[in-house]
Amino acid sequence: MATDITAIAKEALASKKGLPGIAQLLDLMLLDQNRKHSTIHAAAAAASHVFSKLIERGDFRVVPTASEPEKKVLAWLKDHLEVYTDRLADLLSCDEPALQTFSVDCFLKITRAESTALALAEKNSAEWTFGNSTYLKFVRCLCSKKSSSASTTDLTRHVLGLLNSWDDLKLYFFRNLEKVCKTHAPQIDISIVFDILSQLQPFEELTGDNWVTAEGLGAKKAASIAASKKRKRPANDDEFDDDNDEDDEEDSSKIPPQSKGAHKRACSEAWLGYLKIPMTVEIYKKVLLVIHKTVIPQLTQPTLLIDFLTDSYNAGGAISLLALNGLFTLIHEHNLDYPDFYTKLYTLLDETLLSVKYRSRFFRLLELFLSSAYLPSYLVAAFAKRLSRLALRASPSAIIIVIPFVYNLLKRHPAVITTIHRFDVEDVTDENTDCFIMSENDPAKCRALESSLWELQTMTQHYLPSVSALARVFQDPLTKPAYEIEDFLDLSYDTLFELEAKKPMPEEIPMAPVTRDVRGELFFDGVISF
Numbered sequence: 001m002a003t004d005i006t007a008i009a010k011e012a013l014a015s016k017k018g019l020p021g022i023a024q025l026l027d028l029m030l031l032d033q034n035r036k037h038s039t040i041h042a043a044a045a046a047a048s049h050v051f052s053k054l055i056e057r058g059d060f061r062v063v064p065t066a067s068e069p070e071k072k073v074l075a076w077l078k079d080h081l082e083v084y085t086d087r088l089a090d091l092l093s094c095d096e097p098a099l100q101t102f103s104v105d106c107f108l109k110i111t112r113a114e115s116t117a118l119a120l121a122e123k124n125s126a127e128w129t130f131g132n133s134t135y136l137k138f139v140r141c142l143c144s145k146k147s148s149s150a151s152t153t154d155l156t157r158h159v160l161g162l163l164n165s166w167d168d169l170k171l172y173f174f175r176n177l178e179k180v181c182k183t184h185a186p187q188i189d190i191s192i193v194f195d196i197l198s199q200l201q202p203f204e205e206l207t208g209d210n211w212v213t214a215e216g217l218g219a220k221k222a223a224s225i226a227a228s229k230k231r232k233r234p235a236n237d238d239e240f241d242d243d244n245d246e247d248d249e250e251d252s253s254k255i256p257p258q259s260k261g262a263h264k265r266a267c268s269e270a271w272l273g274y275l276k277i278p279m280t281v282e283i284y285k286k287v288l289l290v291i292h293k294t295v296i297p298q299l300t301q302p303t304l305l306i307d308f309l310t311d312s313y314n315a316g317g318a319i320s321l322l323a324l325n326g327l328f329t330l331i332h333e334h335n336l337d338y339p340d341f342y343t344k345l346y347t348l349l350d351e352t353l354l355s356v357k358y359r360s361r362f363f364r365l366l367e368l369f370l371s372s373a374y375l376p377s378y379l380v381a382a383f384a385k386r387l388s389r390l391a392l393r394a395s396p397s398a399i400i401i402v403i404p405f406v407y408n409l410l411k412r413h414p415a416v417i418t419t420i421h422r423f424d425v426e427d428v429t430d431e432n433t434d435c436f437i438m439s440e441n442d443p444a445k446c447r448a449l450e451s452s453l454w455e456l457q458t459m460t461q462h463y464l465p466s467v468s469a470l471a472r473v474f475q476d477p478l479t480k481p482a483y484e485i486e487d488f489l490d491l492s493y494d495t496l497f498e499l500e501a502k503k504p505m506p507e508e509i510p511m512a513p514v515t516r517d518v519r520g521e522l523f524f525d526g527v528i529s530f
Helices: 002-014 021-028 037-056 068-092 097-120 132-142 153-165 167-183 190-197 213-217 219-228 260-275 281-298 302-313 317-333 341-347 359-369 377-391 396-412 414-419 454-459 465-475 493-501
Strands: none
Touching: 002 021, 002 037, 021 037, 021 068, 037 068, 037 097, 068 097, 068 132, 097 132, 097 153, 132 167, 153 167, 153 190, 167 190, 167 260, 190 260, 190 281, 260 281, 260 302, 281 302, 281 317, 302 317, 317 341, 317 359, 341 359, 341 377, 359 396, 377 396, 377 414, 377 454, 396 414, 396 454, 396 465, 396 493, 454 465, 465 493
16 A cells, blocks of 8 residues: 555656556545555655645745646646645544644645745745745644544644754744634634744744745745845735834844744734633633743733733632632733722732642732731731631641741731730630631721730640641740741641651650530440440
Protein backbone atom coordinates (compact mmCIF):
# COMPACT_ATOMS: atom_id res chain seq x y z
CA MET A 1 0.00 0.00 0.00
CA ALA A 2 2.83 2.41 0.83
CA THR A 3 4.36 1.80 -2.61
CA ASP A 4 1.03 2.53 -4.32
CA ILE A 5 0.61 5.76 -2.37
CA THR A 6 4.09 6.92 -3.32
CA ALA A 7 3.45 6.10 -6.98
CA ILE A 8 0.17 8.04 -6.97
CA ALA A 9 1.93 11.10 -5.50
CA LYS A 10 4.70 10.96 -8.13
CA GLU A 11 2.18 10.70 -10.97
CA ALA A 12 0.20 13.67 -9.62
CA LEU A 13 3.33 15.83 -9.69
CA ALA A 14 4.60 14.51 -13.02
CA SER A 15 1.70 15.65 -15.20
CA LYS A 16 -1.88 16.84 -15.13
CA LYS A 17 -2.99 13.36 -16.17
CA GLY A 18 -1.95 12.14 -12.75
CA LEU A 19 -3.91 14.74 -10.80
CA PRO A 20 -7.00 12.49 -10.36
CA GLY A 21 -4.81 10.36 -8.11
CA ILE A 22 -5.15 13.09 -5.51
CA ALA A 23 -8.77 12.02 -5.01
CA GLN A 24 -7.53 8.49 -4.23
CA LEU A 25 -5.21 9.86 -1.58
CA LEU A 26 -8.04 11.81 -0.01
CA ASP A 27 -10.22 8.69 0.09
CA LEU A 28 -7.44 6.80 1.87
CA MET A 29 -7.38 9.54 4.53
CA LEU A 30 -10.97 8.84 5.63
CA LEU A 31 -11.19 7.54 9.17
CA ASP A 32 -12.46 3.98 9.08
CA GLN A 33 -12.37 1.22 11.67
CA ASN A 34 -11.07 -1.19 9.06
CA ARG A 35 -8.33 1.14 7.85
CA LYS A 36 -4.93 1.09 9.48
CA HIS A 37 -3.60 4.31 10.96
CA SER A 38 -0.38 3.77 9.04
CA THR A 39 -2.31 3.94 5.75
CA ILE A 40 -4.06 7.16 6.78
CA HIS A 41 -0.72 8.61 7.87
CA ALA A 42 0.98 7.70 4.58
CA ALA A 43 -1.89 9.10 2.47
CA ALA A 44 -1.94 12.38 4.45
CA ALA A 45 1.84 12.74 4.07
CA ALA A 46 1.69 12.07 0.33
CA ALA A 47 -1.17 14.51 -0.22
CA SER A 48 0.63 17.15 1.84
CA HIS A 49 3.72 16.72 -0.32
CA VAL A 50 1.73 16.93 -3.55
CA PHE A 51 -0.25 20.03 -2.60
CA SER A 52 2.75 21.89 -1.20
CA LYS A 53 4.77 21.26 -4.37
CA LEU A 54 1.89 22.29 -6.61
CA ILE A 55 1.42 25.51 -4.62
CA GLU A 56 5.12 26.36 -4.64
CA ARG A 57 5.53 25.88 -8.38
CA GLY A 58 2.58 28.16 -9.10
CA ASP A 59 -0.15 25.69 -10.11
CA PHE A 60 -2.58 27.46 -7.73
CA ARG A 61 -1.78 30.93 -9.05
CA VAL A 62 -4.52 32.72 -10.94
CA VAL A 63 -3.28 33.66 -14.42
CA PRO A 64 -5.43 36.21 -16.33
CA THR A 65 -4.49 34.71 -19.69
CA ALA A 66 -5.31 31.12 -18.65
CA SER A 67 -7.44 29.04 -21.00
CA GLU A 68 -10.79 27.60 -19.99
CA PRO A 69 -9.39 24.07 -19.34
CA GLU A 70 -6.63 25.54 -17.19
CA LYS A 71 -9.22 27.46 -15.17
CA LYS A 72 -11.17 24.25 -14.61
CA VAL A 73 -8.03 22.48 -13.44
CA LEU A 74 -7.30 25.33 -11.03
CA ALA A 75 -10.85 25.20 -9.64
CA TRP A 76 -10.56 21.42 -9.26
CA LEU A 77 -7.27 21.75 -7.36
CA LYS A 78 -8.70 24.37 -5.02
CA ASP A 79 -11.76 22.24 -4.30
CA HIS A 80 -9.62 19.22 -3.50
CA LEU A 81 -7.28 21.29 -1.33
CA GLU A 82 -10.36 22.30 0.65
CA VAL A 83 -11.32 18.63 0.96
CA TYR A 84 -7.79 17.80 2.07
CA THR A 85 -7.87 20.38 4.88
CA ASP A 86 -11.28 18.99 5.90
CA ARG A 87 -9.70 15.55 6.17
CA LEU A 88 -6.91 17.04 8.27
CA ALA A 89 -9.53 18.63 10.51
CA ASP A 90 -11.08 15.18 11.01
CA LEU A 91 -7.69 13.79 12.00
CA LEU A 92 -7.22 16.70 14.37
CA SER A 93 -10.36 15.64 16.24
CA CYS A 94 -9.74 11.90 16.28
CA ASP A 95 -8.72 9.90 19.35
CA GLU A 96 -5.27 8.88 18.09
CA PRO A 97 -2.58 11.30 19.37
CA ALA A 98 -0.13 10.39 16.58
CA LEU A 99 -2.64 11.32 13.87
CA GLN A 100 -3.60 14.50 15.74
CA THR A 101 -0.05 15.80 15.91
CA PHE A 102 0.73 14.74 12.34
CA SER A 103 -2.30 16.63 11.02
CA VAL A 104 -0.88 19.77 12.67
CA ASP A 105 2.38 19.27 10.76
CA CYS A 106 0.46 18.83 7.50
CA PHE A 107 -1.51 22.02 8.07
CA LEU A 108 1.70 23.93 8.66
CA LYS A 109 3.37 22.43 5.60
CA ILE A 110 0.57 23.81 3.42
CA THR A 111 0.80 27.15 5.23
CA ARG A 112 4.53 27.32 4.54
CA ALA A 113 3.97 26.54 0.87
CA GLU A 114 1.31 29.23 0.55
CA SER A 115 3.54 31.79 2.26
CA THR A 116 6.48 30.89 0.06
CA ALA A 117 4.40 31.23 -3.09
CA LEU A 118 3.23 34.68 -2.00
CA ALA A 119 6.73 35.82 -1.09
CA LEU A 120 8.29 34.61 -4.34
CA ALA A 121 5.77 36.50 -6.43
CA GLU A 122 7.45 39.49 -8.03
CA LYS A 123 5.00 42.04 -6.60
CA ASN A 124 5.70 40.89 -3.06
CA SER A 125 9.46 40.58 -3.37
CA ALA A 126 10.21 43.15 -0.65
CA GLU A 127 7.19 42.61 1.60
CA TRP A 128 6.43 40.33 4.46
CA THR A 129 3.85 37.73 3.46
CA PHE A 130 1.99 34.97 5.27
CA GLY A 131 -0.41 32.50 3.70
CA ASN A 132 -3.11 32.72 6.30
CA SER A 133 -6.09 31.02 4.66
CA THR A 134 -5.15 27.45 5.60
CA TYR A 135 -3.64 28.52 8.92
CA LEU A 136 -6.88 30.31 9.87
CA LYS A 137 -8.80 27.11 9.21
CA PHE A 138 -6.28 25.18 11.32
CA VAL A 139 -6.75 27.55 14.28
CA ARG A 140 -10.52 27.34 13.93
CA CYS A 141 -10.44 23.53 13.87
CA LEU A 142 -7.95 23.33 16.72
CA CYS A 143 -10.09 25.53 18.97
CA SER A 144 -13.42 23.92 18.11
CA LYS A 145 -15.34 21.60 20.41
CA LYS A 146 -15.11 18.91 17.74
CA SER A 147 -11.38 18.59 18.41
CA SER A 148 -11.96 18.21 22.14
CA SER A 149 -11.40 14.47 22.28
CA ALA A 150 -10.43 12.33 25.23
CA SER A 151 -6.74 12.86 24.49
CA THR A 152 -5.60 16.42 23.82
CA THR A 153 -2.51 16.48 26.02
CA ASP A 154 -0.11 15.43 23.27
CA LEU A 155 -1.84 17.73 20.78
CA THR A 156 -1.62 20.74 23.09
CA ARG A 157 2.02 20.04 23.89
CA HIS A 158 2.88 19.71 20.20
CA VAL A 159 1.09 22.92 19.23
CA LEU A 160 2.72 24.83 22.08
CA GLY A 161 6.14 23.62 21.01
CA LEU A 162 5.56 24.95 17.50
CA LEU A 163 4.06 28.28 18.56
CA ASN A 164 6.86 28.92 21.04
CA SER A 165 9.45 28.08 18.37
CA TRP A 166 8.17 30.16 15.47
CA ASP A 167 7.39 33.86 15.87
CA ASP A 168 5.17 34.10 12.79
CA LEU A 169 3.02 31.13 13.83
CA LYS A 170 2.56 32.64 17.27
CA LEU A 171 1.67 36.07 15.88
CA TYR A 172 -0.94 34.75 13.47
CA PHE A 173 -2.31 32.32 16.05
CA PHE A 174 -3.18 35.32 18.21
CA ARG A 175 -4.70 37.19 15.27
CA ASN A 176 -6.68 34.20 14.04
CA LEU A 177 -7.90 33.30 17.52
CA GLU A 178 -9.31 36.79 17.92
CA LYS A 179 -11.21 36.34 14.65
CA VAL A 180 -12.48 32.90 15.67
CA CYS A 181 -13.69 34.23 19.02
CA LYS A 182 -15.77 36.81 17.17
CA THR A 183 -17.22 34.57 14.47
CA HIS A 184 -17.36 31.08 16.01
CA ALA A 185 -17.73 31.70 19.76
CA PRO A 186 -20.37 28.97 20.40
CA GLN A 187 -18.16 26.33 18.75
CA ILE A 188 -15.00 27.15 20.71
CA ASP A 189 -13.61 24.67 23.19
CA ILE A 190 -12.69 27.06 26.00
CA SER A 191 -10.56 24.45 27.75
CA ILE A 192 -8.03 23.75 25.00
CA VAL A 193 -7.82 27.46 24.12
CA PHE A 194 -7.01 28.29 27.73
CA ASP A 195 -4.38 25.55 27.90
CA ILE A 196 -2.62 27.02 24.87
CA LEU A 197 -3.01 30.73 25.64
CA SER A 198 -1.92 30.43 29.25
CA GLN A 199 1.26 28.51 28.37
CA LEU A 200 2.53 30.55 25.45
CA GLN A 201 5.92 32.00 26.31
CA PRO A 202 6.30 35.80 26.53
CA PHE A 203 7.65 37.51 23.45
CA GLU A 204 10.35 39.56 25.13
CA GLU A 205 13.01 38.70 22.56
CA LEU A 206 12.20 38.30 18.89
CA THR A 207 15.27 37.49 16.83
CA GLY A 208 13.59 37.92 13.44
CA ASP A 209 14.99 34.73 11.95
CA ASN A 210 12.80 32.17 13.73
CA TRP A 211 9.77 32.23 11.45
CA VAL A 212 8.54 29.10 9.80
CA THR A 213 8.11 30.63 6.34
CA ALA A 214 11.85 31.30 6.16
CA GLU A 215 12.37 27.57 5.55
CA GLY A 216 10.40 27.81 2.33
CA LEU A 217 11.92 31.11 1.26
CA GLY A 218 15.51 30.12 1.66
CA ALA A 219 18.03 31.84 3.89
CA LYS A 220 19.11 34.46 1.36
CA LYS A 221 15.58 35.54 0.48
CA ALA A 222 14.47 35.61 4.11
CA ALA A 223 17.48 37.66 5.13
CA SER A 224 16.81 40.23 2.41
CA ILE A 225 13.22 40.72 3.59
CA ALA A 226 14.27 41.04 7.21
CA ALA A 227 17.09 43.42 6.35
CA SER A 228 14.82 45.69 4.35
CA LYS A 229 13.06 46.71 7.59
CA LYS A 230 10.20 48.22 5.68
CA ARG A 231 7.03 48.54 7.67
CA LYS A 232 4.40 47.55 5.12
CA ARG A 233 0.96 46.11 5.34
CA PRO A 234 1.38 42.32 5.28
CA ALA A 235 -0.17 40.46 2.41
CA ASN A 236 -3.33 38.46 3.08
CA ASP A 237 -3.95 40.16 6.44
CA ASP A 238 -6.49 42.92 7.07
CA GLU A 239 -5.88 43.20 10.79
CA PHE A 240 -2.47 44.84 10.81
CA ASP A 241 -2.42 48.32 12.32
CA ASP A 242 0.25 50.70 11.16
CA ASP A 243 -0.86 53.54 13.44
CA ASN A 244 -0.21 52.42 16.99
CA ASP A 245 1.45 54.80 19.40
CA GLU A 246 3.02 52.01 21.45
CA ASP A 247 5.56 51.14 18.78
CA ASP A 248 8.81 52.94 19.34
CA GLU A 249 11.13 53.90 16.51
CA GLU A 250 13.16 50.74 16.77
CA ASP A 251 10.12 48.48 16.77
CA SER A 252 8.37 50.30 13.95
CA SER A 253 11.22 49.51 11.56
CA LYS A 254 10.67 45.76 11.90
CA ILE A 255 8.46 43.35 10.01
CA PRO A 256 5.54 41.85 11.99
CA PRO A 257 7.21 38.65 13.32
CA GLN A 258 10.09 40.76 14.66
CA SER A 259 7.84 43.41 16.19
CA LYS A 260 7.13 43.12 19.89
CA GLY A 261 4.38 45.71 19.46
CA ALA A 262 2.64 43.61 16.80
CA HIS A 263 2.81 40.53 19.03
CA LYS A 264 1.51 42.40 22.05
CA ARG A 265 -1.40 43.92 20.16
CA ALA A 266 -2.36 40.54 18.73
CA CYS A 267 -2.04 38.86 22.13
CA SER A 268 -4.21 41.54 23.75
CA GLU A 269 -6.96 41.14 21.18
CA ALA A 270 -6.84 37.35 21.51
CA TRP A 271 -7.19 37.41 25.30
CA LEU A 272 -9.90 40.06 25.27
CA GLY A 273 -11.83 38.12 22.66
CA TYR A 274 -11.47 34.91 24.65
CA LEU A 275 -12.66 36.48 27.90
CA LYS A 276 -15.92 37.51 26.24
CA ILE A 277 -16.87 33.87 25.63
CA PRO A 278 -19.14 32.23 28.25
CA MET A 279 -17.03 29.98 30.49
CA THR A 280 -17.61 27.12 32.85
CA VAL A 281 -16.91 27.80 36.51
CA GLU A 282 -13.83 25.58 36.34
CA ILE A 283 -12.26 27.51 33.46
CA TYR A 284 -13.37 30.81 35.00
CA LYS A 285 -11.39 29.97 38.13
CA LYS A 286 -8.35 28.90 36.10
CA VAL A 287 -8.36 32.21 34.24
CA LEU A 288 -8.55 34.20 37.47
CA LEU A 289 -5.71 32.17 38.96
CA VAL A 290 -3.28 33.25 36.23
CA ILE A 291 -4.68 36.59 35.11
CA HIS A 292 -2.31 38.73 37.21
CA LYS A 293 0.88 37.04 36.03
CA THR A 294 0.01 35.67 32.59
CA VAL A 295 -2.63 37.96 31.08
CA ILE A 296 -2.17 41.48 32.48
CA PRO A 297 1.58 41.77 31.67
CA GLN A 298 0.92 40.88 28.02
CA LEU A 299 -1.87 43.38 27.38
CA THR A 300 -1.32 46.75 25.73
CA GLN A 301 -4.09 48.24 27.88
CA PRO A 302 -4.55 46.20 31.09
CA THR A 303 -7.31 48.57 32.20
CA LEU A 304 -9.58 46.95 29.61
CA LEU A 305 -9.92 44.12 32.14
CA ILE A 306 -11.58 46.41 34.70
CA ASP A 307 -15.12 45.31 33.86
CA PHE A 308 -14.19 41.63 33.78
CA LEU A 309 -12.39 41.75 37.12
CA THR A 310 -14.91 43.95 38.93
CA ASP A 311 -17.75 41.69 37.79
CA SER A 312 -15.77 38.70 39.02
CA TYR A 313 -15.03 40.45 42.32
CA ASN A 314 -18.74 41.15 42.80
CA ALA A 315 -19.78 37.59 41.95
CA GLY A 316 -19.19 36.33 45.48
CA GLY A 317 -17.75 33.09 46.78
CA ALA A 318 -14.56 31.58 45.41
CA ILE A 319 -14.79 33.68 42.23
CA SER A 320 -14.44 36.87 44.29
CA LEU A 321 -11.45 35.46 46.16
CA LEU A 322 -9.68 34.56 42.93
CA ALA A 323 -10.40 37.94 41.35
CA LEU A 324 -8.56 39.73 44.17
CA ASN A 325 -5.07 39.32 42.75
CA GLY A 326 -5.87 40.67 39.31
CA LEU A 327 -7.91 43.54 40.71
CA PHE A 328 -5.17 44.50 43.15
CA THR A 329 -2.64 44.46 40.29
CA LEU A 330 -4.77 46.97 38.39
CA ILE A 331 -5.15 49.15 41.50
CA HIS A 332 -1.50 49.03 42.47
CA GLU A 333 0.23 49.12 39.07
CA HIS A 334 -2.32 50.70 36.73
CA ASN A 335 -4.01 53.32 38.95
CA LEU A 336 -7.45 51.76 39.03
CA ASP A 337 -9.76 53.69 41.37
CA TYR A 338 -11.97 51.27 43.35
CA PRO A 339 -13.33 53.20 46.35
CA ASP A 340 -15.38 50.31 47.79
CA PHE A 341 -12.53 47.82 47.61
CA TYR A 342 -12.16 47.26 51.38
CA THR A 343 -15.90 47.17 51.96
CA LYS A 344 -16.24 44.43 49.38
CA LEU A 345 -13.20 42.69 50.80
CA TYR A 346 -14.84 42.71 54.22
CA THR A 347 -17.97 41.03 52.85
CA LEU A 348 -15.83 38.12 51.64
CA LEU A 349 -15.24 37.14 55.27
CA ASP A 350 -18.10 34.67 55.58
CA GLU A 351 -18.67 31.21 57.03
CA THR A 352 -17.15 29.46 54.00
CA LEU A 353 -13.92 31.46 53.90
CA LEU A 354 -11.96 29.34 56.36
CA SER A 355 -12.81 26.09 54.61
CA VAL A 356 -12.45 26.95 50.91
CA LYS A 357 -9.73 25.53 48.70
CA TYR A 358 -8.15 28.94 48.11
CA ARG A 359 -7.91 29.91 51.80
CA SER A 360 -4.12 30.19 51.81
CA ARG A 361 -4.13 32.32 48.67
CA PHE A 362 -6.72 34.66 50.20
CA PHE A 363 -4.78 35.20 53.43
CA ARG A 364 -1.60 35.98 51.49
CA LEU A 365 -3.48 38.71 49.68
CA LEU A 366 -5.30 39.90 52.80
CA GLU A 367 -1.98 40.30 54.58
CA LEU A 368 -0.85 42.47 51.69
CA PHE A 369 -4.03 44.54 51.57
CA LEU A 370 -3.98 45.28 55.32
CA SER A 371 -0.24 45.93 55.53
CA SER A 372 -0.53 49.71 55.38
CA ALA A 373 -0.15 51.48 58.73
CA TYR A 374 -2.42 54.27 57.48
CA LEU A 375 -5.64 52.26 57.40
CA PRO A 376 -8.31 53.59 59.79
CA SER A 377 -8.62 51.83 63.13
CA TYR A 378 -12.30 50.98 62.68
CA LEU A 379 -11.44 49.09 59.48
CA VAL A 380 -8.65 47.06 61.05
CA ALA A 381 -10.78 46.33 64.12
CA ALA A 382 -13.61 45.11 61.87
CA PHE A 383 -11.36 42.63 60.06
CA ALA A 384 -9.79 41.41 63.31
CA LYS A 385 -13.16 40.98 64.99
CA ARG A 386 -14.89 39.22 62.11
CA LEU A 387 -12.01 36.81 61.59
CA SER A 388 -11.95 36.02 65.30
CA ARG A 389 -15.68 35.36 65.29
CA LEU A 390 -15.41 33.07 62.27
CA ALA A 391 -12.57 31.19 63.96
CA LEU A 392 -14.92 30.07 66.77
CA ARG A 393 -16.52 27.57 64.38
CA ALA A 394 -13.48 26.87 62.22
CA SER A 395 -11.18 23.87 62.05
CA PRO A 396 -7.90 23.92 63.99
CA SER A 397 -5.90 24.35 60.77
CA ALA A 398 -7.87 27.54 60.05
CA ILE A 399 -7.64 28.89 63.61
CA ILE A 400 -3.87 28.44 63.44
CA ILE A 401 -3.91 31.01 60.60
CA VAL A 402 -6.33 33.48 62.19
CA ILE A 403 -4.55 33.89 65.52
CA PRO A 404 -1.15 35.05 64.16
CA PHE A 405 -2.94 37.09 61.49
CA VAL A 406 -4.89 39.04 64.11
CA TYR A 407 -1.74 39.37 66.22
CA ASN A 408 0.05 41.03 63.29
CA LEU A 409 -2.87 43.40 62.77
CA LEU A 410 -2.74 44.51 66.39
CA LYS A 411 1.04 44.92 66.28
CA ARG A 412 0.74 47.07 63.17
CA HIS A 413 -2.14 49.16 64.57
CA PRO A 414 -1.65 49.83 68.31
CA ALA A 415 -4.93 51.77 68.50
CA VAL A 416 -6.82 48.50 68.09
CA ILE A 417 -5.04 46.77 70.99
CA THR A 418 -7.71 48.18 73.32
CA THR A 419 -10.11 45.56 71.97
CA ILE A 420 -8.15 42.87 73.82
CA HIS A 421 -8.35 44.34 77.34
CA ARG A 422 -11.51 46.39 77.69
CA PHE A 423 -12.70 46.65 81.26
CA ASP A 424 -16.00 48.24 80.22
CA VAL A 425 -17.01 45.12 78.30
CA GLU A 426 -15.79 42.43 80.67
CA ASP A 427 -19.27 40.92 80.83
CA VAL A 428 -19.21 40.19 77.11
CA THR A 429 -18.59 36.46 76.88
CA ASP A 430 -20.71 35.33 73.95
CA GLU A 431 -22.36 36.49 70.74
CA ASN A 432 -25.63 37.48 72.41
CA THR A 433 -24.07 40.10 74.72
CA ASP A 434 -21.63 41.48 72.18
CA CYS A 435 -22.36 44.87 70.59
CA PHE A 436 -20.53 43.79 67.43
CA ILE A 437 -22.95 43.34 64.51
CA MET A 438 -21.76 40.28 62.63
CA SER A 439 -24.40 40.61 59.92
CA GLU A 440 -23.38 44.18 59.05
CA ASN A 441 -21.27 44.22 55.87
CA ASP A 442 -20.12 47.81 56.28
CA PRO A 443 -16.98 47.82 58.48
CA ALA A 444 -17.76 51.40 59.52
CA LYS A 445 -21.11 50.37 61.02
CA CYS A 446 -20.36 46.98 62.60
CA ARG A 447 -19.19 48.54 65.92
CA ALA A 448 -16.07 46.35 66.09
CA LEU A 449 -14.03 49.09 67.77
CA GLU A 450 -16.60 49.29 70.57
CA SER A 451 -16.43 45.56 71.23
CA SER A 452 -13.67 43.29 72.48
CA LEU A 453 -11.85 40.29 71.07
CA TRP A 454 -13.26 37.90 73.66
CA GLU A 455 -13.11 35.16 71.01
CA LEU A 456 -9.32 35.06 71.41
CA GLN A 457 -9.71 34.40 75.11
CA THR A 458 -12.17 31.63 74.32
CA MET A 459 -9.59 29.96 72.08
CA THR A 460 -7.24 29.55 75.05
CA GLN A 461 -9.63 26.76 76.12
CA HIS A 462 -9.46 24.97 72.79
CA TYR A 463 -9.21 21.19 72.92
CA LEU A 464 -6.07 21.16 70.76
CA PRO A 465 -3.04 22.17 72.83
CA SER A 466 -1.24 23.85 69.90
CA VAL A 467 -4.23 26.15 69.33
CA SER A 468 -4.76 27.04 72.98
CA ALA A 469 -1.04 27.70 73.48
CA LEU A 470 -0.95 29.97 70.45
CA ALA A 471 -4.02 31.90 71.63
CA ARG A 472 -2.38 32.65 74.97
CA VAL A 473 0.00 35.04 73.20
CA PHE A 474 -2.62 37.77 73.74
CA GLN A 475 -2.49 37.37 77.53
CA ASP A 476 0.92 39.05 77.63
CA PRO A 477 2.04 42.42 76.25
CA LEU A 478 2.47 42.29 72.47
CA THR A 479 6.24 42.49 72.54
CA LYS A 480 6.98 39.48 70.37
CA PRO A 481 7.90 40.09 66.72
CA ALA A 482 5.21 39.79 64.09
CA TYR A 483 4.54 36.28 62.82
CA GLU A 484 5.45 35.06 59.35
CA ILE A 485 1.99 34.17 58.09
CA GLU A 486 3.51 31.94 55.42
CA ASP A 487 4.58 29.52 58.17
CA PHE A 488 0.94 28.83 59.07
CA LEU A 489 -0.85 28.84 55.72
CA ASP A 490 -0.12 25.29 54.66
CA LEU A 491 -0.83 23.57 57.97
CA SER A 492 -3.44 20.82 57.67
CA TYR A 493 -4.98 18.13 59.83
CA ASP A 494 -2.14 15.79 58.88
CA THR A 495 0.62 18.22 59.86
CA LEU A 496 -1.13 19.15 63.11
CA PHE A 497 -1.57 15.47 63.95
CA GLU A 498 2.11 14.80 63.25
CA LEU A 499 3.12 17.69 65.49
CA GLU A 500 1.00 16.39 68.34
CA ALA A 501 2.10 12.78 67.81
CA LYS A 502 5.78 13.73 68.01
CA LYS A 503 5.41 15.44 71.38
CA PRO A 504 6.80 13.39 74.27
CA MET A 505 4.16 11.83 76.46
CA PRO A 506 4.21 12.83 80.16
CA GLU A 507 4.96 10.10 82.67
CA GLU A 508 1.66 10.65 84.42
CA ILE A 509 -1.37 11.44 82.33
CA PRO A 510 -3.94 13.43 84.31
CA MET A 511 -7.40 11.86 84.28
CA ALA A 512 -10.74 13.49 84.99
CA PRO A 513 -12.09 12.55 88.46
CA VAL A 514 -15.05 10.14 88.44
CA THR A 515 -17.39 10.29 91.43
CA ARG A 516 -19.67 7.42 90.39
CA ASP A 517 -19.74 4.38 88.14
CA VAL A 518 -20.68 5.68 84.68
CA ARG A 519 -19.34 2.85 82.58
CA GLY A 520 -22.76 1.63 81.58
CA GLU A 521 -23.79 5.13 80.55
CA LEU A 522 -21.01 5.43 77.98
CA PHE A 523 -22.70 3.12 75.52
CA PHE A 524 -26.15 2.56 74.11
CA ASP A 525 -28.28 0.05 75.96
CA GLY A 526 -27.85 -3.47 74.78
CA VAL A 527 -24.60 -2.91 72.88
CA ILE A 528 -22.01 -3.63 75.52
CA SER A 529 -22.62 -4.63 79.12
CA PHE A 530 -20.26 -4.60 82.06
